[in-house]
Amino acid sequence: MNIPASLPGSAPATVTTGPIGGSKKVYVEPPSHPSIRVPFREIALTDSQTPTIRVYDPSGPYTDSDIRIDLAAGLPLVREPWIEPRGFQAIEGRTVRPEDNGGAGPDRLVAPCPAQRTLRMGQPGAPVTQLEFARAGIITEEMIYVAHRENLARAEAWKGAGTQIADGEAFGAAIPAFVTPEFVRQEIALGRAIIPANINHGELEPMAIGRNFLVKVNANIGNSAISSGVAEEVEKLVWAIRWGADTIMDLSTGRNIHNIRSWIIRNSPVPIGTVPIYQALEKVGGDPVKLTWEVFKDTLIEQAEQGVDYFTIHAGVRLHHVPLTAKRVTGIVSRGGSIMARWCLAHHKESFLYERFDEICDIMRRYDVAFSLGDGLRPGSIADANDEAQFAELETLGELTKIAWARGCQVMIEGPGHVPMHKIKLNMDKQLACCAEAPFYTLGPLTTDIAPGYDHITSGIGAAMIGWFGTAMLCYVTPKEHLGLPDRDDVKTGVITYKIAAHAADLAKGHPAAQVRDDALSRARFEFRWEDQFNLSLDPDTARAYHDATLPKDAHKVAHFCSMCGPKFCSMQITQDLRRDVLAMEAAARAGMATKSREFVEQGAHLYVPSAE
């Protein structure tokens, strides 16, 4: 059920609310911390043995029937009771300027989100970031929240299976049988995981990105100069997290970006990432050569105050790397990378991102904005994969990681791109080695260049593999990649494809309890519980629609066949008969009646269920 939420003015008119079919939102309160309510999506089954299955749920209050959505007021401030006691300084904040919104005139200006928030800033000497708290031995509420969120179903799997909880090959990852808040703290302290959580993003439901946690998915949204607008952007966020996106990157450019961003952050339960250089470029009229440290610094503060949780910073593009790209088939394909390369070459010096990296760290630390160190030189084609330019930048990113850590900042590392299958693992191995196990965050990679229109699939293959090898978060690719701006359907297709990749990776890594949902769905399939099978799918609506396309009647929802094979050739039905016979034979054999049992089978129930022909 999609209930439109009202919104004044020129801002979005509706967003999608209400639970996904067959499920509802539930919250779990850790007994020791009743102020923490961890959300799950609970799928109701018709199976008496397993009446419900809980799944990880990044969709926020939008899928909670009991919460009224008011976009102008913003989401509930779940983190306020945790942040308030930390003693951060309340500040006035930077004044918004016309160039923050791309100089949009009064006729075109979108009003900012009116939700009022206390604006805060950390100070030197006292912990601000999750990394600093973790190093100080302090377990934050965010860490407790994440531990319970990640632990989904593990308690039961652990109980049932003893220590041997799941098979898998984790390539050196240290996935625990059970996630404790202390484990989360240790992973953060070691830099192996991050919780992107700006102290000015109180609406956030915390989540972790790290190799020893569930693999996460990012979805990109954002207008471009050519298409899209305000109305679509907030709904794109809501829509993407509905289907499972764990974080959202807002890649908007052009007019109104500051004000649109205010609507997005105030209404986002997931971390929001941005690429500040895009907005900085707008502020200097679009000429990379005119970019300056002052404009960039101002943009960092502007976005950090708004509550952005992580920044992509392309500080790894160094002057001497640029000529390495000259002979590539597709040169530099990162927007940020090409902008910085152009700047470096024009000024013939290292970029201000690299030279001022210390200062960038100090700004980001004050708000706990995490670094996403951008791979500005990632390969844009199979031909350019794993080349000198790419790996030279990766080494620089490793150096920068250590600087950011030393200054208290959380860090993840961005990765490629376009990489054929046999070259994927080397990316992961080198990243772990260069960046001291800081979380890896990759775009795909696409495993071939020959299928524009299907690059969610060319990249979903690579994403599943690199997720298995150890990538902590996968940036989605939609079917429109390389061709155009994704619409609503494309966003959904991209998110679902990447949820598949992430889950396939979790299974292969041997994540405890990852298989619980697979097993529940397979049992439903085998027992012809069609509604359960639909509801357990990543996309119940599509599963149901596909089934109903050939067998629309309600009677077919209980039928012991589907239109693929028809009633006569259903192997599942034949096997159910078979199993009954095997069990009968075994029972009879135990009773010394082997002959009798064979007779039973020979005269047994007919193979076929009645055909509707």
Next chain:
Amino acid sequence: MNIPASLPGSAPATVTTGPIGGSKKVYVEPPSHPSIRVPFREIALTDSQTPTIRVYDPSGPYTDSDIRIDLAAGLPLVREPWIEPRGFQAIEGRTVRPEDNGGAGPDRLVAPCPAQRTLRMGQPGAPVTQLEFARAGIITEEMIYVAHRENLARAEAWKGAGTQIADGEAFGAAIPAFVTPEFVRQEIALGRAIIPANINHGELEPMAIGRNFLVKVNANIGNSAISSGVAEEVEKLVWAIRWGADTIMDLSTGRNIHNIRSWIIRNSPVPIGTVPIYQALEKVGGDPVKLTWEVFKDTLIEQAEQGVDYFTIHAGVRLHHVPLTAKRVTGIVSRGGSIMARWCLAHHKESFLYERFDEICDIMRRYDVAFSLGDGLRPGSIADANDEAQFAELETLGELTKIAWARGCQVMIEGPGHVPMHKIKLNMDKQLACCAEAPFYTLGPLTTDIAPGYDHITSGIGAAMIGWFGTAMLCYVTPKEHLGLPDRDDVKTGVITYKIAAHAADLAKGHPAAQVRDDALSRARFEFRWEDQFNLSLDPDTARAYHDATLPKDAHKVAHFCSMCGPKFCSMQITQDLRRDVLAMEAAARAGMATKSREFVEQGAHLYVPSAE
């Protein structure tokens, strides 16, 4: 352009003809064998350096503008001049009986394809199968055809790159730099490859399935009791091969299957596979327990005479395997496997497929029908992957392979199914070991169970990986898998997804020249040759439609941006500027004018192309 081809009666009214946009059919005649015309699809580019690219083309005469399609007459008999001199016996053939068409009454009976063909049968003592010719040291026309077909673009790649033709990890495969007819003969003689080519399928354009050749894709078609009919089936074949399916399995059941099959084979340029037990089951009224050797044998001869190129035979399901499936989450999910398991258990003895395997070999040899040894006990869920039942059957398939080889038959082995990523490679390794490198032919595997509606993707991931590890042919899965019968769009989506998986595997294996198309497309992308980018895609229609959804005007087809990033943020354009600057700087530096060159860059061309805003 889709030109309807006419057809009388109740049979199909139209099939899709005409070339795929931006391309045309070309034939290459090996100088030594002018009677052999090897088809390719030639894509025209606007690039003066590379005006055309040729790609492998299984679509047959349907995409040839110069051939008039007449379904009633069947396709041209390209193999007739090769087969005729081989001295096979012309035979009368078996009389068609009402039960061959499921007892369809006159009002429902579809007329058979009227195309007249000489019916032939091989004899003992003289070679019939490609395996027997190969062992006798004879290079058949089919082998020459395949060699030229596989060699696509290798001559040039070889010339340009010397011996180091491609990097890759082939896991012990022996991919040659250049495919000679003698190499094909050797691979066939060793049993490492097959050319499925029934001597009664003269319309066939031969192709090879083997680990040292390009990875192939099979698409399933077929009606079921619930849906679909004659009209759709022939068009499904034409449609599936149009998008790249290398073989087609006709899994039809129910009425008219004999006559529909006659239309399919007489009009198929690709190998047709079937599962004869399905038709045999129809002949005994649908009760597996009533199946007999006599009915099955009759069906084998019936279908072999029609020209079926490979048979799935589930002879590996042995009586003692059946109880191994009793505790599975999803039991037996192969239709043929469940039918045979039921038979074995009811009669409490080994199946006639296993006990009469020698006789089956002798029948199939007479027509050169290849074995596709069915994996009746493949896992149907992540929980059941790589279990005792599955691997016990695989060992039996290995024994049967050697028996079939000894009797002159070509063999490939079917494989799973549902397998998480970390268990995929073991399937390939065991298959190679058990089956002495006979080609592996897998269904997916699906890497998770939780995404019904998207199982082309869950399985495309596994297919790409197992293809890389050595699987020779990938059986496609459509989005409707587990839910319903695929329609035209589903078939196309399934085929394109599997072409991606197969090509990604070829790239990763280091297949010489596989990367030629990737590089051509990436160059077109970098140079904003939009039409070339569309036409080089596996699906030009979809690529073009996606682009035009946001930028429909013709002017945008030459634009140096797309709607993803808009004109201001196009990294490709920025990089082109950059490259020009780097080259200018290098040239200036060589001329000793370093300062001058820096000035040039600083005053150089603006970053942006004009915005259409």
